[in-house]
Amino acid sequence: MSFEMIPGDATSMSQKAVRLLACCERCLIVIQINGYDMSLRRVMESKCTQCGGNINMPDEVLEMLILYGHFIPEPVAAAIILGTTLTEPSLRPDFIASAMNELLTPLQTDHVYDVVVPKRREGLGMSLRMYCGDLVVGGFVDFDDNTESPAVAARCISVGDKLVAINKKCIISSSFETNIRMLSQAASPVYLTFRRVRPIRIF
Known part of the structure; x- marks a missing residue:
């Protein structure tokens, strides 16, 4: 899994467009999911551009989508979770909902x-x-x-x-x-x- 912030006019990092990479195991190709809307439903409804089948993403991406309702680039997520800025943030691939809820921001509804x-x-x-x-x-x-x-x-x-x-x-x-x-x-x-x-x- 990889992502890239697409340059734009948004003032904050979390508001800019994101390029999320997934893969199709059937066609053995990498799929790009671009845009500002990285909501859980939009990402999960994305299909392979060749065979029309489901695409695959790492577990940590799926867990992030379930937890927050949308994909958050790792630097932003790390700042939310750890309350600090890391040069090379890395999310634990095995985090679960019960542990992460204790670390959510006050605005999390x-x-x-x-x-x-x-x-x-x-x-x-x-x-x-x-x-x-x-x-x-x-x-x-x-x-x-x-x-x-x-x-x-x-x-x-x-x-x-x-x-x-x-x-x-x-x-x-x-x-x-x-x-x-x-x-x-x-x-x-x-x-x-x-x-x-x-x-x-x-x-």
Whole structure:
């Protein structure tokens, strides 16, 4: 993965256009994703220019997209995360949502969290639905024996939370059917990553 800041009139580094490089393993070519809009949805919807298939990016880029909702060039991300300027910043490739949320800036309105949920024969005990292109928690299902479902027992999943990864695999660009199939076929316990939007409070 590589990136380059494209010269422009923007005053800050994070506002300038970015050239993000990804690859297509099928065609063995490098794909350029250019522009100011490096949002999670736009990047994940980018396809190979030759075969039209999905492109591949390093895990640290995908985790950054899930965490912030858009791609941040490494110098900017390092300044946010470490609170300092580094000459050659390098993001840990294995950072997870629970650790990174403690380092977010005060203006961060979204909360990303990970939860390990055991599967029962009856399922996870929550309903999922598509809303505005996202797979969100629609509610919780009661089991016939009146026991708590795994989703309820987790004590952190809420209605409206967006499911963004299953077993550390980003599902943003996958269809509803694909995601449900992935959940049903996953071994127990299943590792889920959710994103919760926090409304901005103005005082």
